[in-house]
Every structure is written in C-alpha cells, then in structure tokens.
Amino acid sequence: MVQATEAPTDAKLSLSALTDYSFPQKQWKWYDYFTFNIDHKVIGIQYLVTTFIFYLVGGMMAVAMRTELATPDSDFLNPTLYNAFITNHGTIMIFLWIVPAAIGGFGNYLVPLMIGARDMAFPKLNALAFWITVPAALLIFTSFLFGGAQAGWTSYPPLSLVTSNVAQSMWIVALILAGTSSILGSVNFIVTIINMRVPSMKWDQLPLFCWAMMATSLLALFATPVLAAAMILLLFDINFGTSFFRPDGGGNVVVYQHLFWFYSHPAVYLMILPIFGIMSEVIPVHARKPIFGYKAIAYSSLAICVVGLFVWVHHMFTSGTPPWMRIFFTVSTLIVAVPTGVKIFSWVATLWGGKIRYTSAMLFAISLLSMFVFGGISGVTLGTAPFDIHVHDTYYVVGHFHYVLFGGSVSGLYAGIYHWFPKITGRMMNEPLGRVHFLLNFIGGNLTFMPMHWLGGHGMPRRVAMYDPQFTHGNQLATIGAYILAVSVLPLIVNILWSLVKGEKASGNPWNAMTLEWTTSSPPPIENWAVLPVITRGPYAYGHVEEIPPAERPDLSDAIAMPK
Ligand code: HEM
Numbered sequence: 001m002v003q004a005t006e007a008p009t010d011a012k013l014s015l016s017a018l019t020d021y022s023f024p025q026k027q028w029k030w031y032d033y034f035t036f037n038i039d040h041k042v043i044g045i046q047y048l049v050t051t052f053i054f055y056l057v058g059g060m061m062a063v064a065m066r067t068e069l070a071t072p073d074s075d076f077l078n079p080t081l082y083n084a085f086i087t088n089h090g091t092i093m094i095f096l097w098i099v100p101a102a103i104g105g106f107g108n109y110l111v112p113l114m115i116g117a118r119d120m121a122f123p124k125l126n127a128l129a130f131w132i133t134v135p136a137a138l139l140i141f142t143s144f145l146f147g148g149a150q151a152g153w154t155s156y157p158p159l160s161l162v163t164s165n166v167a168q169s170m171w172i173v174a175l176i177l178a179g180t181s182s183i184l185g186s187v188n189f190i191v192t193i194i195n196m197r198v199p200s201m202k203w204d205q206l207p208l209f210c211w212a213m214m215a216t217s218l219l220a221l222f223a224t225p226v227l228a229a230a231m232i233l234l235l236f237d238i239n240f241g242t243s244f245f246r247p248d249g250g251g252n253v254v255v256y257q258h259l260f261w262f263y264s265h266p267a268v269y270l271m272i273l274p275i276f277g278i279m280s281e282v283i284p285v286h287a288r289k290p291i292f293g294y295k296a297i298a299y300s301s302l303a304i305c306v307v308g309l310f311v312w313v314h315h316m317f318t319s320g321t322p323p324w325m326r327i328f329f330t331v332s333t334l335i336v337a338v339p340t341g342v343k344i345f346s347w348v349a350t351l352w353g354g355k356i357r358y359t360s361a362m363l364f365a366i367s368l369l370s371m372f373v374f375g376g377i378s379g380v381t382l383g384t385a386p387f388d389i390h391v392h393d394t395y396y397v398v399g400h401f402h403y404v405l406f407g408g409s410v411s412g413l414y415a416g417i418y419h420w421f422p423k424i425t426g427r428m429m430n431e432p433l434g435r436v437h438f439l440l441n442f443i444g445g446n447l448t449f450m451p452m453h454w455l456g457g458h459g460m461p462r463r464v465a466m467y468d469p470q471f472t473h474g475n476q477l478a479t480i481g482a483y484i485l486a487v488s489v490l491p492l493i494v495n496i497l498w499s500l501v502k503g504e505k506a507s508g509n510p511w512n513a514m515t516l517e518w519t520t521s522s523p524p525p526i527e528n529w530a531v532l533p534v535i536t537r538g539p540y541a542y543g544h545v546e547e548i549p550p551a552e553r554p555d556l557s558d559a560i561a562m563p564k
C-alpha cells in the first residue's frame, strides 16, 4: 500500500479555498507512460489512451460493415470477412473499449482522487491488470491472420466449434485475459473504496461515481469467473476433444448459453454503471445544483447489481425455455428497469431549475439521457417474452443495444473526457469544437440506429452481409449515419491533440466543482496532495456560496450539507 506522507492531515477544506491542497511537485515524464508504472493516474491514462485507439479500430470495422450493407448484395467484404468483422467489432467495443475505458480508465484515475487516497490499495496488481489487456488486444488483432473469429461476440457452439479454430481459440484466450484483468481490477476497487477513504469521509459523503464503481466491481467479481469457466470449456471442446457443448458428442449447447449470459447480461451493467457514475458527477457540476436523491442513486446502483444477476434468460427466450422461466425472467427484467428509472428521474430533477451551463460535457450528458432512455424502453419491450420471440435476432435488437451502448455508454465516456480532460492534462478543451463533435455525434447516432428498429420490425435478420432489396432504403440511411459518426470523431481527436499543446491552462478547479479531485492541482502531482484533505461537507453542496466573492464567503467548513 502507498503510505501517506508525514505531512499533517488536519487542514480544513473550506469552500473558499478549494485548491488549498495543490502543491508544485514532480510530474511523470512522457516515457513513464510506457512502463509498468504503479501510479493509478498513469494506469488510468494508459487505459484511456489505448482503449480509445482500440475504439477507432472497432469503429473502422463498423464503417466497413455499413459500407457492405449500403447495397443488398455482398460486394464489398466477402461474407467470411464480414462475419469476422461483426464478431471482432462487438468484442473490441465491449471488452477493449467500453469496459476497460470506463472501469480501468476513469475508475483508476478518479477513485483514489475522489476519496482522498494517494493510490489504489494494490498498485502493482493494478498495473498488472492493465498490462494483461495488451496481449488480449494483440491476440484479437493477430487472429485476423487466421481468418478472425466468426461466430459472433456470443460465440455460441456449435458454430464456434466449426469456424476458424485457431482464430476462435485466440479469441477465447483474449477474453480470459480481459476477464482476469477485470477480476483483479474489481478486488482493487472494492478494497480501495472500503479501506482507503480519508478517515473523515463518511459513506454518505462518498461521490456517486465511487458508489457506482463499488456496485460495478461487486458485479464483475460475481459474474466474470462464470465467463472464464464457459470459455475454458469451449477451448477444450475446440482443441482437446471434449464434448461439454458439442452436440454430436452428447454435449449441451444451451448450457453454454446459460453460462455465457450469466456473465454477459451483468456485463451490460459493467458497461453502464460506471457511466451512470460519470453522469452523477457531470450533471450537478454543470447544472450548479446539489444532486437530487443522493441516496436513491447510490442504492439503486446496488439494486441493479443484485437484480441484474437474475435476468440473463431474457437472451434465451427462443432457446426452448420452459414457460415458467419465460415468466420469471420477463418479470425480473422489468423489475430491473425500476432502479434505472430512479436514476433517470434523479438526474432530470437535478437539471430542473438548475443554472445549466451548456458545456460539451453537459451536452453529452443530455444526449445520454435522451438516447439511453430510448434504448432502455426498447429494452423493456425486448424483455417481454411474447414480443422478443418475434424480433429475436433481428435488427430491432441491434437498434436497441446500440442506443444503450453507443447512445448511453459512449456518450457518457465522451462527457467524462470533456469534464476531466482539464484535470488530467492541465489544459482546457476547445468548447466550440466540442459542440461540433456533439452535433455530428447526435445526428449520426440517431440516423444510424433509429432505422434499425424499423428494419428489424419488418423482419431483417441481424448478422447478415446480404439482405432482401426491400430493406435497401433503411440500410442506406443507416450507412449515411455511420459515415457521419466516422467524421464526428475527427473534431474530438483534433480537439484532444490541439488542447494538449495549445489549450488554455486549467486551474485546479476550472468548473468550480466540489468533489475532492478538484482540490488538487491540474494535473495532480504524483502523490496527489501535499496534505490529505479533511471532509467537512457532502460532494454536491452547490448553490450556496459559489456566486459570492471569496472574501465574503461564510465559513462552511463545519457544515455537512448533504442533499436529503
Ligand atoms: C445498459 C445497458 C445495456 C446494454 C449495454 C445492452 C446490451 C445488449 C446487447 C449487446 C444485446 C445483444 C445480445 C445479442 O447479441 O443477442 C442486448 C440484447 C437484449 N437486451 Fe440489452 N442492453 C442494455 C440494457 C437493457 C435493458 C435495460 C433491457 C431491459 C430492460 C435489456 C434487454 C435486452 C434483451 C431482452 C435482449 C435480448 C434480445 C434478443 O436476443 O432477442 N437490455 N442488449
């Protein structure tokens, strides 16, 4: 564990002196970011940068697929390569972008800073968790030399037993590595949040992002080992002549589906809970209001974590599930929408009557609200067995999960980038360019994924390179949307690179935020603070003093202003 320095820890954190704990100190050099560095901030940045590059690779595959789908015939990619692209696009987006960027990237960078710790509880384990994602990515990329895995990101047997064995095995090992990284990370977050908070921080003063990371980590810890088990059994079936899932050897394919979805439904929460955490930080700061329903938001993350473990069969309504199972899992799926709704209402109530600043971070948070709610509602329709049976494996499902994954998780990651970039780099981003990015993203996202609901509802199956000509127009709209999305990342990339060099210098707390990461300098020094901060109020006590000039501010250092 990283020890606190000998500096005194009795300084009071008063609102008039939010940056009191900053001090000039050594920073890491550029080459430190290429080493087995154990600083949580370096590891967070390593995750954010590498996963963003993986995102671009996954995005290029998507553009290639949408180009193929611009016409009904298979004339751009050959169908085998098309299958490899769907499989690896999905895999990269989930396992190499959203999960590691949200948990590994923002989680590592922010959690210690938000709880007043100098690092994570197990810094070396943390570095190990990052570095095993690198061979995972290399395996995925090099598997294309062997044709690439082609059985979809779900890799159901028997298809996964008969397509491209070498590439499929590489894919499996990559997932086991990514899963191991996720388990190591979870243990670290749980111990860190429980044990490493500054002593003065009570549970109800814990920032909501940390609550979200706690729920995420518990969920990852329960669910991920099951994925590893499924993957190892599948690897044996492919390479060592076993028949756990091989039908002609007496194996059972439905068992694979249970094991896979027992992990992979919770995985959708691994992809959205940390993002919900980002929302709960970004919205109050830019709406200048205390968060509405702090406890409701914190506990609903835990509720999602528990109920989310009991809904997985909604992915298997068409796999011969008996009626009682369909009823049970329809009901549990609808129940999980309740704690999610609680969060949505709390964010809307926080916005309500706020002094909203339409910063790029806030724009992406609002875009998340609208697109995630849309995807959540189509999710409720899918969770209802009688409806799901009709649209299962159609483009309706693809429309649904892109609204939650792209409109939800990716918007949230973007909001996080615009919000914490000044903290991480010490430079402000360019706001007008951010708005261009937001507009292109919002228009492109809806144009790409909205027509898919219509296509699926009219019977277009998913995972196909060729389709019936009656579906041409809807597909062309989606393809145009995808090109807009491809262009939309350019302003973001230009903004990041330009701001890194030329951006206006950021103060310790450019947004006037109240969580602890803003009390140190931007970027924070290696040890985070000279003296550990002392907490005297909740993390969202907005609207009381900020408009009063510092000299006239009342001394709130003893007030604990928690929203009730
Ligand atoms: C927050 C994040 C969510 C993410 C990331 C997500 C992601 C996904 C993904 C990747 C699939 C595709 C499965 C496949 O390949 O067959 C899917 C399908 C499905 N989702 Fe979601 N989902 C989310 C939320 C929800 C919600 C809130 C519900 C319901 C309340 C829901 C219900 C379903 C159902 C029932 C299916 C299965 C459809 C079928 O196979 O016919 N999802 N989701």
Ligand SMILES: [Cu+2]
Binding pocket: 264, 265, 268, 311, 312, 314, 315
């Ligand atoms: Cu699910």
